[in-house]
Amino acid sequence: MKLTTKLTLFNAISKLVIVTLFILLLPNIIENINKSYNDSRLLKQKNKLLQIVKEKGIQTYIENGESYGMYLPLKEEYISLDEVEPGYHLDTIRDEQRLVERDTIDYRILSHTFKVDNKNYLLEIGKSTETIGETTGPLQNIAFQLLLGMILLTILADQIFSTYILRPLNIIIKTKLIGNKFPKFTVYKEVKTSTTDFQLLDLSIHKMVETIETTFQKEREFISNASHELMTPISILQSKIENMFELDIADELKVRLLEMQKILNRLKSITKTLLLISQIENEQFLKEDKISARYLLQDVYDEISIRLQDRNISLAILVIDDVELINVNKFLLFNMLFNLINNAIKYNKPDGEITVSAQWVKNNYTISIADTGIGIADEELPYIFNRFKKLKQSLSQDSFGLGLPIVKSIAVFHKIGINVVSEKGEGSTFTLTFPQKVTGELPAK
Amino acid sequence: MNVLIIEDEKALAHELELFLVKNNYICEVSNNGISASEKIAVNLYDFILLDLGLPDYEGLDLLKEAKKANPEAACIILTARAEVNDRVKGLDLGADDYLAKPFSLLELQSRMQAITRRKFGITQNIIELDGFLVNLTERTIIYQDQAVNAITKKEFDLIAYMLLHKNRTLTRAQLSEHIWGSVINDDYDSNFIDAHIKNIRKKLSTFAPADWLETVRGLGYRIKTNV
Numbered sequence: 001m002k003l004t005t006k007l008t009l010f011n012a013i014s015k016l017v018i019v020t021l022f023i024l025l026l027p028n029i030i031e032n033i034n035k036s037y038n039d040s041r042l043l044k045q046k047n048k049l050l051q052i053v054k055e056k057g058i059q060t061y062i063e064n065g066e067s068y069g070m071y072l073p074l075k076e077e078y079i080s081l082d083e084v085e086p087g088y089h090l091d092t093i094r095d096e097q098r099l100v101e102r103d104t105i106d107y108r109i110l111s112h113t114f115k116v117d118n119k120n121y122l123l124e125i126g127k128s129t130e131t132i133g134e135t136t137g138p139l140q141n142i143a144f145q146l147l148l149g150m151i152l153l154t155i156l157a158d159q160i161f162s163t164y165i166l167r168p169l170n171i172i173i174k175t176k177l178i179g180n181k182f183p184k185f186t187v188y189k190e191v192k193t194s195t196t197d198f199q200l201l202d203l204s205i206h207k208m209v210e211t212i213e214t215t216f217q218k219e220r221e222f223i224s225n226a227s228h229e230l231m232t233p234i235s236i237l238q239s240k241i242e243n244m245f246e247l248d249i250a251d252e253l254k255v256r257l258l259e260m261q262k263i264l265n266r267l268k269s270i271t272k273t274l275l276l277i278s279q280i281e282n283e284q285f286l287k288e289d290k291i292s293a294r295y296l297l298q299d300v301y302d303e304i305s306i307r308l309q310d311r312n313i314s315l316a317i318l319v320i321d322d323v324e325l326i327n328v329n330k331f332l333l334f335n336m337l338f339n340l341i342n343n344a345i346k347y348n349k350p351d352g353e354i355t356v357s358a359q360w361v362k363n364n365y366t367i368s369i370a371d372t373g374i375g376i377a378d379e380e381l382p383y384i385f386n387r388f389k390k391l392k393q394s395l396s397q398d399s400f401g402l403g404l405p406i407v408k409s410i411a412v413f414h415k416i417g418i419n420v421v422s423e424k425g426e427g428s429t430f431t432l433t434f435p436q437k438v439t440g441e442l443p444a445k
Numbered sequence: 446m447n448v449l450i451i452e453d454e455k456a457l458a459h460e461l462e463l464f465l466v467k468n469n470y471i472c473e474v475s476n477n478g479i480s481a482s483e484k485i486a487v488n489l490y491d492f493i494l495l496d497l498g499l500p501d502y503e504g505l506d507l508l509k510e511a512k513k514a515n516p517e518a519a520c521i522i523l524t525a526r527a528e529v530n531d532r533v534k535g536l537d538l539g540a541d542d543y544l545a546k547p548f549s550l551l552e553l554q555s556r557m558q559a560i561t562r563r564k565f566g567i568t569q570n571i572i573e574l575d576g577f578l579v580n581l582t583e584r585t586i587i588y589q590d591q592a593v594n595a596i597t598k599k600e601f602d603l604i605a606y607m608l609l610h611k612n613r614t615l616t617r618a619q620l621s622e623h624i625w626g627s628v629i630n631d632d633y634d635s636n637f638i639d640a641h642i643k644n645i646r647k648k649l650s651t652f653a654p655a656d657w658l659e660t661v662r663g664l665g666y667r668i669k670t671n672v
Contacts, residue, residue, distance in 0.1 A: 231525040232454050235547035239460030242550045245616070246467055255663050261618045268547055269629075276629050302598065303628060306637045306644075335629050406629060 003169070004162045011158045012151070019147045026143055030136045035108070038132050039093050042110040045125050049079070050114065058116045075100050076128045078107070084122045089113050095129060108132060168193035169201070176205050220281050227275035234268050273402045280332065280409040287414065289330040293358045293367065294319040296330070300337045307345050313352050315341070320359035326440045328414060336410040337367070339403040340430050344371035347428070360443035361433075368431040376422040384420065414438060446491040446561075450474045451481040451507065452523065453499050461494065464550045478502020485511050490518045492557060497524040497535065505538060512539045519560045523548070549622050555609045572608055574657045574670055577649065581605055588652040595648045599624055603641055607658075607668040616665040642666055 001009075052060060061068040061081045071078030078100065090111045098107050107126035114121055171191050188210075191202045241261050245254065279285065297317050308315050325333065344354045352372040359366060376384060385408040386401075411418050415435045422428035436442075448470045452458035455476055462472045473488070475481035478499040485493070485507070493511050497504030504524070511520055519541040532543055542556050562570065570581035578587045584601050586593040596604075602624045607615060617638045624641075642658070649655040659667045 228525045231546040232457065235525075236454065236456045236460060238547050239457060239464065239550055242619070243460055243463050243467075245614070246464070251663065258616055258618075258664060261616060265618050265622075273629055303625075306599070306640045309644075310637060310640050338628055 004159065004166050007162045008155060008159045012155045015151050015154060019151060022147070023140065023144050026140045027136055030139050031133065034132050034135065038108055038127055039110075042093060042108070042125050042127065045079075046110055046112055046123060049123060049125075053114075053116060058119075058121065062121070071100060075103060075105055076131045078124075078126045080124045082122045082124075084113065084120050086118075086120045088120055088122065090122060096126075098126060106130065165195065168195060168198040172198065172202050172205065176202070176209070220278055223274050224278040224282065227271050227278060230267075230271045231275075234264065234271060237264055238268070270402065273406060276335075277402075277405060277409045280413045283413070285329045285332060285413070287327045287329050289328050289333075290324060290326050291328065291330050291333070292322055292324050293365075294322045296325070296333060296337065297356060297358065297367075299334060300341055303338060304341055304345070307342065308354075311345060311348065311350055311352075313345055313348050313350075313354060315354045315356065318355065318357040318359075320357060321365070321443065322358070323365050323439050323441070325434065325438050327437055332410045332413065336407050336416075336432075337369075339407050340369045340432075343403055344369050344373065344428075344430075347371065348373040352427075363436075363442055365434045365439040365443075366431055367434075368429055370427065370429040372427045375424040375426050375428055376420070377424050381420060381422060385418075446470050447489070448472045448492040448494060449481070449484055449488070449490045449518075450494045451478070451499070452494070452496045453477060454496070461550070461553075464554075468554060478504075478507055481507055482510055485514050490515055492560075493518045493520045494553075495520055495522050495540075497522055505534060508535065508538050508540060519557070519564065521553070521556060521560075523553075549619055551606075551610055551615070551619055552623060555606065555623075558609055572670070574668070575655070576653055577655065577657075579604060579608060581608065586649075588649075591652065593648060593652060596645065600641055600645050600648075603638070604645065604658075604668070607666060611668050611670050614661045614664050614667045620665065638666075 062083065065083060067083070068081040069078065090113050093108065093110045096107060096109050097104050106129040108129055109124055109126040112123045114123065168191050175189070188206050191198065193199060241257055241264065244257055297319065301315065301317060341354065341356065348354065348371050355370045357368055385404050408418065411432065415437065417433035419431045419433065420428060448465055450458050450461050450472055452461065452474070453476050458474045458476060462474055465472050473484060475484055478501045482502065493515065495504060495508060495511070499507070508520060508522070511518060520539065521542045521544060522535045522540045523544050523546060525546045535543060541560050544553060544556065572579045572581070576588055580587070586596055603620060606620065606623050617636060620638045646655060646658060657669050659669050661667055
C-alpha cells in the first residue's frame with residue numbers, strides 16, 4: 001500500500017473513531033447542559049419571586065392563608081407557594097413527579113423554604129422534564145451531519161496534502177532508484193523539495209549510488225589491468241615452454257612440458273575470458289555488424305560439430321523465421337551462441353539432443369537452445385550467471401564457470417534478454433530475446 | 446631474414462629471439478623505444494615485431510618511423526592491448542598483422558610465413574604428400590585427379606598448419622590455439638583435435654593410406670615429409 005494511502009486511511013479511521021465516540025456521548029452531554037441551564041433558570045426565577053415577595057409582601061401571592069399555585073396551559077411549567085410548618089426546611093433541585101389535574105408529569109423541581117412575617121413558606125418551581133430533553137434529538141442530528149461533513153472535508157484535505165508533501169519521495173524513488181540501471185547510472189539531479197528529510201534522503205541515495213558506481217568502476221578497471229598485466233608473464237612462460245619443445249630432450253620430459261602447457265593454457269583461457277568480459281563491460285566493442293540468424297547459427301554449428309560427434313549428441317537447428325540481426329558485434333554474438341550450445345553439449349547426457357529454434361514469439365525475435373541434459377537445480381538457477389560461482393555439476397568438467405558470465409555480458413551489451421527454464425534431470429532451455437534495435441523489424445503478419 | 450624485436454620485457458624478447466634464430470632468422474633486439482628508433486633509422490629489416498606498450502615511447506609513433514625508414518619491412522604488432530581502437534589504429538598506420546599477447550610462437554611464425562608468401566607473390570603452394578596434392582592457396586587436396594571434397598574448413602586449417610610446420614611435433618594446445626584462437630569458451634583442455642585428426646585420416650584413407658600424418662605418442666601430431 002502506498003504511503004499516502006496509509007496516512008489518509010489512518011487519519012480517516014482515527015477521526016471516525018473519535019467522532020463516533022463523541023456522538024455516542026452526545027445525549028448525555030446535551031442532557032447535562034440542558035439540566036444545568038434549566039437549573040440556573042429555576043434559580044433565577046426563584047430569586048425574582050423572592051424579590052417580588054420582599055418588595056410587595058407575601059400577600060401578592062397568598063391571601064388568607066390559601067396556597068398559591070399556577071401552571072401554563074400545557075403543564076410545562078408550574079409554580080406553587082404554600083405555608084408550611086415552622087421547623088420545615090428544604091432547599092433542593094431534583095426530579096420528582098407531580099399530579100396535575102389527573103396527569104402524572106415528571107418535573108425538575110426547585111424547592112425552597114423561606115420565612116416572611118414569622119411564617120414558614122415553601123416555594124416550588126417546576127419545569128417538565130420532557131420539555132428539557134426535547135432539544136437533544138435534533139441537536140444530535142445536526143451535530144452528526146456537521147461532523148460527518150467536516151470529516152469528509154479533512155480526509156480530502158489530508159489526501160491532497162500528503163500527496164503534495166510526499167511527492168519528492170515519489171520522484172526520488174522513480175528517478176533515483178527504479179530509473180537507474182546498475183551498474184550504469186545517470187547524472188545526479190537534485191530533487192527539489194523543502195522537506196529536509198527528503199533532501200537528506202536524496203543526498204544519501206546519491207552518495208550511495210556514487211559509492212556503488214566507483215566500486216563497479218574499480219572492479220572493472222582492476223579486472224582489466226590485472227588481465228593485461230598477466231598477459232606478459234603468461235606470454236613469457238608460453239614462449240619458454242614452446243622453445244623447450246624444440247630442444248633435444250627425452251619424451252618423458254616433453255610429456256611433463258605438455259602438462260605445464262595445459263596448466264598455462266588454463267591460466268591463459270581464464271585471463272582471456274576475464275579480459276573479454278571487462279572489454280565488453282567497458283564498451284570496447286563496436287556494434288556495427290550485420291548477420292542473418294541462420295548464417296550465424298550455421299557458423300556456430302560448423303565450429304562446434306566436432307564436439308557433438310565426440311559425445312554423439314544430435315543438434316537440430318530450426319530457423320523457423322530468419323532475420324537479419326543489425327547493430328551487433330558478430331564476434332560477440334558468435335561467442336554467446338557458441339558458449340550456450342557448448343554448455344548444452346557439455347551438460348547433456350550421452351546420445352542426447354539439442355534443439356535450437358529461431359522464431360518470432362509475438363513481437364520479439366527469439367533464439368532458444370533446449371537440451372535434454374542434466375538440468376540445473378532450482379537453488380542454483382539464480383547464480384548461474386555469477387562469475388566464478390562454480391556449479392556443483394561443473395566440478396567434474398573441464399571448466400571454470402566463466403562461460404555463462406560471458407554470455408550474460410554479451411547479452412547485456414546488446415540488450416538481449418535471457419530467460420532460463422530448467423528441470424533437474426530433464427534439461428534446460430535458454431531463450432534469448434532480441435530487442436527491436438537488433439532485429440530491426442516486426443514479424444510479417 | 447632480418448628481424449627486429451622491439452619488446453621491453455627482456456625475458457619475452459629473449460624467447461622470441463631464441464625461437465626465430467632456431468628458425469633461421471637473423472635477430473636484433475631492442476628493449477626500449479629509443480634504441481629501437483635508432484636501429485630503425487640505421488638498419489634495414491624484413492620484419493619488425495613491435496610491442497605497443499613501451500614505457501618510454503609511444504608504440505604507434507615507432508610504427509610510423511618504421512614505415513618511413515623501412516617501407517619494405519613487414520610490421521607485426523605484439524601487444525597486450527587488444528582493444529579494437531588500437532588494433533584499427535595499428536593496421537591503419539600500415540602494420541601488416543597484429544598478435545595479441547599471449548601468442549604462440551608457431552602462430553607468429555606462420556603469420557610471418559604468410560606475409561612472406563604475400564610479399565613475394567608465391568602462389569604455387571602445392572605440396573605433395575605420398576600422392577596427395579595439398580594446395581595451400583586454393584585450399585584443396587587432390588589425389589590422382591580426384592578432389593578430396595569431404596575435408597571441412599577446420600580440417601584443412603589443421604593440415605595446412607601442420608604443413609607450415611612440417612616435420613615438427615605440434616602439441617594439441619598449439620593446434621587448438623591455432624584453429625580455435627578466436628573462440629572464447631571455458632574449456633581449457635579440449636581434446637577435440639584428436640577427433641579432427643581421426644576424421645581427416647578416415648576421409649583420406651578412402652583414397653590412400655595417409656601415413657605422413659603421424660601421431661607422436663603422448664605429445665601430439667606431425668606431418669612427416671621429405672619435400
